[in-house]
Amino acid sequence: MKYILLIYSEEGVWPPDELEVARDESVQLCHKLSEQGQYLGAAPLHPVSTATCVRVRDGNRTVSDGPYAETKEQLAGYFLIDVADLDEAIGVAARIPGTTHGTTEIRPIVELPGLP
Amino acid sequence: MEPLQFEQIYRNESRKVFATLVRLLGDFDLAEEGTHEAFAAAMQHWPEQGTPANTTSWLISAGRFKVVDMLRRRARMSELQPELVRRISEIEASNQSMADQDIQDDRLRLIFTCCHPAIDPKVQVPLTLREVCGLTTEEIAHAYLMTPSSMAQRIVRGKAKIRDARIPYVIPSLNDLPERLDPVLSVIYLVFNEGYSASSGESLTRVDLSDEAIRLARLLVELLPDPEAAGLLALMLLHESRRAARVNCVGDIVLLEDQDRTLWNQGFIAEGKRLVEHALRSRRFGVYTIQAAISAVHADAKLPSETDWAQIVALYDVLMRADASPVVELNRAVAIAMRDDIASGLSIIDAILSRGELQDYYLAHSARGEFLRRLGKNAEAKSAFATALSLAKQEPEQRFLRQKLSSINAT
Numbered sequence: 001m002k003y004i005l006l007i008y009s010e011e012g013v014w015p016p017d018e019l020e021v022a023r024d025e026s027v028q029l030c031h032k033l034s035e036q037g038q039y040l041g042a043a044p045l046h047p048v049s050t051a052t053c054v055r056v057r058d059g060n061r062t063v064s065d066g067p068y069a070e071t072k073e074q075l076a077g078y079f080l081i082d083v084a085d086l087d088e089a090i091g092v093a094a095r096i097p098g099t100t101h102g103t104t105e106i107r108p109i110v111e112l113p114g115l116p
Numbered sequence: 117m118e119p120l121q122f123e124q125i126y127r128n129e130s131r132k133v134f135a136t137l138v139r140l141l142g143d144f145d146l147a148e149e150g151t152h153e154a155f156a157a158a159m160q161h162w163p164e165q166g167t168p169a170n171t172t173s174w175l176i177s178a179g180r181f182k183v184v185d186m187l188r189r190r191a192r193m194s195e196l197q198p199e200l201v202r203r204i205s206e207i208e209a210s211n212q213s214m215a216d217q218d219i220q221d222d223r224l225r226l227i228f229t230c231c232h233p234a235i236d237p238k239v240q241v242p243l244t245l246r247e248v249c250g251l252t253t254e255e256i257a258h259a260y261l262m263t264p265s266s267m268a269q270r271i272v273r274g275k276a277k278i279r280d281a282r283i284p285y286v287i288p289s290l291n292d293l294p295e296r297l298d299p300v301l302s303v304i305y306l307v308f309n310e311g312y313s314a315s316s317g318e319s320l321t322r323v324d325l326s327d328e329a330i331r332l333a334r335l336l337v338e339l340l341p342d343p344e345a346a347g348l349l350a351l352m353l354l355h356e357s358r359r360a361a362r363v364n365c366v367g368d369i370v371l372l373e374d375q376d377r378t379l380w381n382q383g384f385i386a387e388g389k390r391l392v393e394h395a396l397r398s399r400r401f402g403v404y405t406i407q408a409a410i411s412a413v414h415a416d417a418k419l420p421s422e423t424d425w426a427q428i429v430a431l432y433d434v435l436m437r438a439d440a441s442p443v444v445e446l447n448r449a450v451a452i453a454m455r456d457d458i459a460s461g462l463s464i465i466d467a468i469l470s471r472g473e474l475q476d477y478y479l480a481h482s483a484r485g486e487f488l489r490r491l492g493k494n495a496e497a498k499s500a501f502a503t504a505l506s507l508a509k510q511e512p513e514q515r516f517l518r519q520k521l522s523s524i525n526a527t
Contacts, residue, residue: 001282085284086234087292108281 002109009102022097044077135222150179243274343398347405350391354411357384373420425455478507
């Protein structure tokens with residue numbers, strides 16, 4: 001079963017040196033998941049000041065600056081994993097360094113047939 | 117076979133059969149259909165062929181074959197969808213191993229699944245009543261004063277979460293057990309309180325809720341030797357022992373000190389006390405056990421004047437250390453008033469209220485009113501009871517407070 005783990009946190013909550021350690025730990029976690037065949041992908045995101053939103057309505061495209069929602073906690077990164085069930089996904093989420101400073105939302109993935 | 121005998125088997129077996137079919141089929145709705153089909157088959161075959169020696173495993177096999185047949189038919193109609201075929205072979209493989217211990221454990225798995233922390237607490241309660249206890253959606257809706265359709269929506273939402281997020285159907289590891297047992301115990305206690313606190317109108321169905329909660333806790337204690345689960349069962353049995361005494365013939369509340377103690381159910385008290393002692397000896401008990409111990413001290417007093425208030429205050433001190441809350445503090449204040457003097461209890465209640473806590477809790481104002489009345493401060497007592505009356509939600513509570521008010525006016 002595939003899950004995406006969405007890490008939400010307040011931007012700037014990590015002191016720069018701790019952030020570096022957290023990123024190293026995240027990379028290690030990815031390797032451990034990969035050894036167990038549970039890793040599909042993961043990445044931190046640039047801050048929401050770099051975000052761009054696009055909408056298409058009646059064929060017209062609108063592009064605007066900023067994130068989809070102006071909230072205190074923003075999407076900061078994700079893990080894409082393949083595990084047996086929700087309990088295993090919760091176990092992985094609890095090991096993500098970002099979960100100690102924010103909230104990780106677990107969403108089961110709908111697997112469409114016929115994808116490339 | 118007598119219809120009555122069959123009904124008895126249905127009552128004893130249907131939830132066990134359902135729980136095992138959930139594990140074998142991995143789907144609540146299929147398991148429900150399978151259970152239904154199994155009993156239909158039993159009704160047809162048992163009168164001719166005799167009741168099998170092991171009714172549970174007969175019913176489980178019958179249910180599973182019916183479902184596999186049904187899935188095969190569906191698979192053919194849908195041109196052998198690979199998903200369905202995979203499911204059928206999974207079911208057949210898992211059917212190879214089916215020990216009795218597994219069947220026992222299946223009900224426990226089901227409780228942990230329905231009370232998984234990933235499920236909305238508002239959904240955990242009805243889902244457990246529906247799937248583990250086998251109450252109908254209508255019965256649950258009636259007990260919670262909701263329409264069957266909105267209750268059905270909650271249950272459907274819970275089942276969809278289990279299926280789509282793939283909440284596993286397992287007994288948690290020893291490591292996770294404390295975290296996972298908490299919501300199970302709180303669901304059981306919520307069900308019990310819903311049944312216990314109602315004292316008029318819907319009382320008949322609501323008594324059933326208390327029975328269901330006690331039945332669930334018994335099952336939990338039987339399958340999982342955890343001291344706090346035993347403590348919760350003890351607490352509920354000790355509360356339940358006073359049911360006949362806590363409301364009089366016209367439905368009015370009778371306070372603990374005014375209750376006719378000969379009406380207390382001694383069987384429940386004895387069982388509750390045995391469980392409390394067992395839980396306390398384990399030294400791994402929690403807040404339910406401590407509350408049960410307090411209730412057991414009351415149960416020991418043949419007359420209100422024989423109550424060991426010093427022991428009760430000591431237990432409230434333990435409870436405050438384990439789980440401090442303004443409500444516990446209020447109860448402790450009442451115990452202190454009884455052990456020492458009314459004024460000491462009153463000053464604790466005043467301190468809680470002046471901190472801004474329990475302002476909306478009618479029992480805080482009601483206790484304060486009673487203490488003021490006993491101290492002869494009638495005007496202040498009246499205003500405290502009036503505040504309590506404005507906050508009380510249930511009919512019997514309001515009647516009780518109105519009587520208090522008129523008795524002060526009469527003096």
